Amino acid sequence: MNPTPMRAARAMLRRDLALALRRPDDALQPLLFAVIVTALFPFALGTDAGRLAPIAGGVAWVVAQLALLLGLDAVYRDDADDGSLDQVLISGQPLALLCAARMLAHWLVVGLPLMLATPLLARLLGMPAQATVVSLISLGLGTGVLVAIGHVCAALAVAAKRSVILVPLLVLPLTVPVLIFGAGAVQAALVGLPPTAPLLLLAAGLALAISLAPFACAAALRLNAS
Amino acid sequence: MNPLVRWFHRFGSPPTFYRWAGLAQPWFLAGALLLGVIALYLGLVVAPADYLQGESARILYIHVPSAWMSLFIYVFVAANAFIALVWRIRISEVLSMAAAPVGAMFTAVTLATGSLWGRPTWGTYWQWDARLTSELVLLFLYIGIIALFHAIEDRRRAARAAGLLALVGVVNLPIIHYSVQWWSTLHQGPSISLLGGSSIHSSMLWPLLLMAVATKLWFVASLARRSRLALLEADSDKAWVLEAAPSLRSAVAGA
Numbered sequence: 001m002n003p004t005p006m007r008a009a010r011a012m013l014r015r016d017l018a019l020a021l022r023r024p025d026d027a028l029q030p031l032l033f034a035v036i037v038t039a040l041f042p043f044a045l046g047t048d049a050g051r052l053a054p055i056a057g058g059v060a061w062v063v064a065q066l067a068l069l070l071g072l073d074a075v076y077r078d079d080a081d082d083g084s085l086d087q088v089l090i091s092g093q094p095l096a097l098l099c100a101a102r103m104l105a106h107w108l109v110v111g112l113p114l115m116l117a118t119p120l121l122a123r124l125l126g127m128p129a130q131a132t133v134v135s136l137i138s139l140g141l142g143t144g145v146l147v148a149i150g151h152v153c154a155a156l157a158v159a160a161k162r163s164v165i166l167v168p169l170l171v172l173p174l175t176v177p178v179l180i181f182g183a184g185a186v187q188a189a190l191v192g193l194p195p196t197a198p199l200l201l202l203a204a205g206l207a208l209a210i211s212l213a214p215f216a217c218a219a220a221l222r223l224n225a226s
Numbered sequence: 227m228n229p230l231v232r233w234f235h236r237f238g239s240p241p242t243f244y245r246w247a248g249l250a251q252p253w254f255l256a257g258a259l260l261l262g263v264i265a266l267y268l269g270l271v272v273a274p275a276d277y278l279q280g281e282s283a284r285i286l287y288i289h290v291p292s293a294w295m296s297l298f299i300y301v302f303v304a305a306n307a308f309i310a311l312v313w314r315i316r317i318s319e320v321l322s323m324a325a326a327p328v329g330a331m332f333t334a335v336t337l338a339t340g341s342l343w344g345r346p347t348w349g350t351y352w353q354w355d356a357r358l359t360s361e362l363v364l365l366f367l368y369i370g371i372i373a374l375f376h377a378i379e380d381r382r383r384a385a386r387a388a389g390l391l392a393l394v395g396v397v398n399l400p401i402i403h404y405s406v407q408w409w410s411t412l413h414q415g416p417s418i419s420l421l422g423g424s425s426i427h428s429s430m431l432w433p434l435l436l437m438a439v440a441t442k443l444w445f446v447a448s449l450a451r452r453s454r455l456a457l458l459e460a461d462s463d464k465a466w467v468l469e470a471a472p473s474l475r476s477a478v479a480g481a
Contacts, residue, residue, distance in 0.1 A: 166374065169369065180409040
């Protein structure tokens with residue numbers, strides 16, 4: 001007797017959240033990475049606020065993007081290694097919906113903390129207060145796109161040899177537009193321009209990503225399993 | 227069965243494709259070399275030097291056809307990946323993966339010649355201009371496809387996974403192109419456009435067009451060689467390989 005697709009998706013979401021809660025240090029690693037990398041910039045560029053403040057918004061974005069890559073490789077590979085991915089594939093449930101649930105779980109565990117933390121980190125580098133709200137919104141939209149594209153690439157690489165660089169190599173070129181519009185919105189807010197246009201484009205990108213990426217992700221998992 | 231469909235399936239079968247590609251490959255290579263030499267002669271010797279850029283503008287006779295090929299081959303890779311994923315036609319998998327390194331090579335040539343041209347003309351080897359940056363991202367996409375293809379042990383699975391990545395890239399390519407344009411205009415990029423919009427004189431057009439045809443022919447020749455080799459490797463345990471390439475027999479026997 002099969003549960004309905006929505007119940008299966010909810011079960012998947014609960015499972016991923018429970019796994020993250022049981023291993024909190026794994027889930028917190030991207031956040032820690034973001035803090036450390038941000039703290040490196042003053043060492044490299046000096047403590048002069050006049051030099052750090054103009055780049056703080058862009059730094060926050062690059063740091064968030066890099067931090068999201070951590071652990072991405074393991075999202076589907078761990079399940080493939082212990083066989084639970086095969087169970088999911090033969091469960092008869094719509095795979096794209098389950099992929100979407102996993103994306104949501106990943107965003108809640110990694111994306112949301114990064115979205116909340118990186119504007120604060122940017123403030124540490126001297127980003128003016130008026131850009132905080134814009135960078136919160138842009139990171140909220142952008143991390144969603146990044147997680148969606150990241151899951152597609154992780155699913156593509158699930159049968160590949162274990163490699164630290166492969167998934168970032170696949171993800172980064174595809175996410176150039178996210179970085180452009182996300183950092184562009186923050187930069188616009190910094191110089192007093194309306195950030196609406198890049199934010200709307202980011203929102204459009206998020207709508208596109210969450211409607212297409214689950215299907216691409218499901219297709220990638222299927223062809224790697226066959 | 228529809229004769230067209232039958233022809234398609236027969237041509238797509240590895241032994242037939244191997245034979246035809248082997249027959250066609252030297253002709254395409256010879257045509258590419260011949261046209262390439264003529265185009266180089268016309269471009270480097272006959273065509274007048276540009277009155278603004280001087281002799282360095284001659285680099286564009288190689289740069290522009292390479293740039294066309296870099297995009298053309300990406301579309302070729304993605305189209306074959308689509309065919310391979312939807313209809314499971316094996317030769318399309320082989321073709322799309324054999325074409326990817328050629329496309330990456332043309333992209334690298336485009337970037338290299340562009341930066342050599344940029345040094346005397348713009349005064350810098352590299353400029354974060356929209357077109358240059360799009361081309362750079364294209365090179366990264368190619369590298370990603372090739373890296374994924376090589377990272378997966380099972381060749382057919384690898385080809386399909388890398389092909390799906392190429393399709394994701396096709397959806398993304400226009401977005402990357404326009405976002406990069408938006409980004410570089412926001413940052414007030416250099417007011418130089420690569421093509422001035424003016425029509426060019428026929429003495430400059432001919433070497434360009436001949437070179438474009440030569441690069442296409444070279445692509446087909448290179449594709450034929452690479453896909454033949456890929457087929458031999460993939461089917462090394464099949465009977466047709468021993469028939470088609472008797473020299474392999476001793477290698478197999480020795481193993």
